[in-house]
Amino acid sequence: MERLTKKFTDGGFYCEEVEDVGVKGVNSPTYVGKVVDKLGKYEDLEEQGLLLRLPCNVGSILYIVYNEKIYQVKVTNKVYLLQGNLHLLCVNDYFSDLISCYDIGKTSFYTREEAENMLKQINGQS
Numbered sequence: 001m002e003r004l005t006k007k008f009t010d011g012g013f014y015c016e017e018v019e020d021v022g023v024k025g026v027n028s029p030t031y032v033g034k035v036v037d038k039l040g041k042y043e044d045l046e047e048q049g050l051l052l053r054l055p056c057n058v059g060s061i062l063y064i065v066y067n068e069k070i071y072q073v074k075v076t077n078k079v080y081l082l083q084g085n086l087h088l089l090c091v092n093d094y095f096s097d098l099i100s101c102y103d104i105g106k107t108s109f110y111t112r113e114e115a116e117n118m119l120k121q122i123n124g125q126s
Helices: 029-047 112-122
Strands: 061-066 069-082 085-091 096-100
Touching: 061 085, 061 096, 061 112, 069 096, 069 112
Parallel strands: none
Antiparallel strands: 061 069, 069 085, 085 096
């Protein structure tokens, strides 16, 4: 993705596209400066490969197919990197489990219908 900000030699950020900012509220130079600075930091993290993009939001519900059953779990705010794979900690009232982001669409799903379809395939039904 194209950078929207550039760096000053002192490490601060600027944006050439920002023109004629007002004096009050969200258009004030101080506020716009903070927004540009924060965006610049995010862009640096993205370029360094340090910005994680999760396949779903914290609090999302996933459906796991395991032992011929479907379990509904909630994604927590815990993320783990295990053996080079990103894992989400998912919980329900009975257990917690680490779900590999690469398994979404294979053994864990965004909808119950997708999970049920996979379970049918596993059981040899159409």
